[in-house]
Amino acid sequence: MLKKHSPHFHDDWDPESARGIIEQYKGLEGPLLPILNALQERFGHLGDPAVRLVAEILNLTRAEVHGVVSFYHDYRREPAGRHVIKVCRAEACQSMGCEDLVGRLERALGIHLSETTHDRRVTLEEVYCLGNCALSPSAMVDGELLGRASEEKILAAVGEQA
């Protein structure tokens, strides 16, 4: 589990440790999502080498694995920035001004949603409900949940000044 304020570091692609991860989960019933989740957790994204290796070991076509990777919102084909801010844009958070919050963050970071700052420090993303809807607006920064989230709280969590 990531520690608060600690940058979001991932390992560089390494086929041997990737193979180890895949072999570890291969025996599960329906192993594909656990494998993809574990690979993304380790390497930060699922690039072509990952897709190829998973297909090879599970005896699937690359198209099948790619089809699954592209279906789910969580899977990244490209690495994210060192910090990932996910701002909730679902209804309960809308009722508490999340759209305004998104706009402020975009201006403060100089990027739009789904983009990463030039220095690759921060990726800003949307998410639909974090299950913290009584304390809206909500955001998740590097896996840590923030309630009554404000621009200040969020930027402090990634070590930026508001």
Add this chain to the structure above:
Amino acid sequence: MTLRIFVPSDAAALSMGANAVATAVQAEIESRGMDAVLVRNGSRGLLWLEPLLEIETPDGRIGYGPVAAADVTTILAAGAAGAHPRKLGRVDAIPYLANQQRLTFERCGITDPLSLDEYSVHGGLKGLRRALDMTPADIVKEVIDSGLRGRGGAGFPTGIKWRTVLQTEAPQKYIVCNADEGDSGTFSDRMLMEGDPFALIEGMAIAGIATGASKGYVYIRSEYPHAFAQFNRAIAVAREKNLLGRGILGSSRDFDLEARLGAGAYICGEETSLLESLEGKRGQIRFKPPLPAISGLFAKPTVVNNAISLATVPVILAKGGGFYRDFGMGRSRGTMPLQLAGNIKRGGLVERAFGLTLREIIEGFGGGTWSGRPVRAVQVGGPLGAYWPTSLFDVPLDYEAFAAKGGMIGHGGIVVFDDTVDLAKQARFAFHFCAIESCGKCTPCRIGARRGAETMDKIMRGERVVQNIELVHDLCETMRDGSLCALGGLTPMPVVSAMEHFPEDFDRGAAHRAAAE
């Protein structure tokens, strides 16, 4: 006696700084050499008071909240008998909690979620022990008699589903818990998995015994990393204490389960899409029939139930179907864990028997809006639920009463909006959400949702408003009648209800038209 001090480790409490409070408590205990322990409980569900710190006394648990780390020194120096600006008095006497009827959430926030001993001292395992002495058919009958209906949204009788699985012969069957909880405004699955995970494990074990399934899966959405971690800790304890595994609780029955993480897809909350996802595929909807109860996970008979449905089973088995059925109204039996969310002064979890009105919930429990402005609209039942005006606030919470007014209870999320809400924007969002979450299998949903959002944009710009509203109605009819599942089929509910109850928000063109004429 060692003093017990409670600071929740529920994700909502953590989101307000509970870990810093817990660290401060631990430091105080050590520096003062107190004979005290810190317990990381679940949340009581009084979420506007989080982090809620509690000190156990012979006269009950005294609460403080919301507490910051900086308050801890003065709270512990004053002691539970002393005065403190954050002091709330006895937690179970706070009206929000005192006025609830907690059955499913009986222990949540009270016990240490990972202590199986405490779980059983507080009534846990009674249901499973009783079930182990019953025939599968009798267990199923007890659940049917309780009147329990699925809490995931559709409200299908849980016991009837179990009976189908029981009666379908197969060498392998599965219990699948749907903890995808994607609806905005809902968090009861999460609170329960973090605050009383053994209730869900026990419920699934009972379901396994009742239907002849020896393996269970809990599908937890990836937006819930804390719940996933906590639930896995609970599984480890349950295995160690023989609540899971071979010969559970010393019986001859085997049952084990595994938690699986989703990967961000609202549609994977729909049961057939969830099964596809568990099998490692794209989360596309399956055609029904066959029902999952007959051919579900890996084509085996499968019970798919919501986490709250399953976690309610232990109390039904422990106290009897009749006990549970005595709560509620009409065909809505038992209690419903409601989740008060959005622009609300006192947001949180309210478990009450069916029959309470929206007004009692929103005004009585919730205390009106967080902003202090008037309530204008409420959306009950998640993103596919209707937007209602305050004139419908006297409708009682009951599956049929809600349906009669064009709404639904769904998973029990209640999202409150103040008078700054723009219902045209909300209707546009409903289409947009459907478009981004559509599994792509059928055209009315995949294409219709995009067209709907575009048409709403035109309405909001004041373009040909009358014709475009007409178009939205037609589109909604096509989606309602032509979609394979309820994502496309129910997206019209928020859209049409918004147009029906808040027409003034859609009539953007009035000024333009007047000028043109």
